[in-house]
Amino acid sequence: MIIDVANPVAGADRTNPKIVVVNSFLENHEKAVEAVANTIFPQALYNSFGAPDFFKVFDEKVLSKVRKNDRWSGYYFERMTHLPGGSDNLPNPLWDIVRRIRDPDVTALNKFELAIFDPLRDIDDSPYGGQCLSFLSFKLAQSAARKKLNLTVMYRNHYYIEKLLGNLIGLGRLMAFVAREGQVELGSLTVVSTHAVIDQPGKKTKRTDIEKLLADFDAA
Template sequence: MKPIYAETPTGAWLEAAEFLLTQPDLRSSRVVLEVSKPIALSKSDRTVFDTLDSFLVDRGGMPVNTVANTIFPAKMYARHGRSGIYDAYLEVYPEIKKHPDYRNWGVYFHRMIRRLDQNGKEIIDRDGTPINPLEYLVKKLGHRLANPAAYEMDIDDSVSIPIYNAEKDKHFPLGGPCLSHLSFSRSDRDTLDLTALYRHHYYVQRALGNLIGLGHLLHFVAREAGMNVGTLMCVSNVARLDHGQKPARWGKRDIERLLADCRAAVPLTVASTAEN
């Protein structure tokens, strides 16, 4: 296992990517990131973000924010708030489904706000509305915070959203969603942490966007439940420095130059640290 500790998502991503660069086949199992300030973005973080973003876009890959939005559409939340974000997302969902890889990737937020049966139809709650696991989670956390007795009873409890759907995803043994589970827990009465579990994690095209999206998701849930943002932990069963997918491709030397450029943007005094 490789644990990495950093203040920001960008710092954690860079430490992990540099570690993977030293590994055989540019991959490792059980890489664990712990980010203490998951929604922070310093000036040097922005430079690293822009460097990776330009690298991806110039080679036909997806922008970092496109990846982040698959987990949580932050701009929709800023525009519509909690009451409107779900409907706003569902309005554009038909366009998202047109992506050639939508069955495997790109619909994480949809899986958080809807539950589908084996025929692909929305599962309806007893009140006649579609089941929305994310909204239920926010309400549950808010209720516990408002009720001290409930908090004391459930101090070690966590609330989770499974992403992997065994019925739907069993047909994709090498595909399906890489993000498999989200678990929210309280480190104290007022602070909310998030742990995300990944089956496979692609560190060039997706990992930084994933971390940023998870930070936005944690901020949303904590804010709407009346709590503070705590720590983000990301556990990757298999992490790798990918070479992209056609038509976006890059080689090991490209990755080496990318990471060198990113590291040059980070002052030594604020560089994240990893425990061996």
């Protein structure tokens, strides 16, 4: 499944009636759109502390509470900002992309990659769990005013009911952060899901509940 989003931040507000519909449905199953978005980009921390200070706040205030083990914390943002087995002496991959994007001496427009999948941590015999987002590829395109940032991401698996909307919002926020700090324009988002599922969150959710959700979304 491939989704193209021309403007990845348009309408990405919790007051948007369409988002309210999805969030209300998910909250009935102890899920939330914002919780999913935060795994990709912690917007509230960025708003409060700015860059690069919010990276440290994330490590100290959030990561220390949510980290389940060294293999997977549940936050893609952790893997974007920490190399496997990393230390304070290793670079922050996401911030390094921002640094190179705004460096006028860096002329390559297609060398801003973020790998989320880690074979040392993610190859196991478990049929479930672990990372679903595998790779992010930022690209700069020339425009009349200034360079424009586009992003293509790949998911190995994607739950379209529970995760898709929150993921789109989180990826849009991530792009907006990189564009703002990199001093370029915000471009489009492309999401490639090599396996997609119309899932049924919760133990009692029926197919008819999903059909009603989609109808309510379209009517919002």
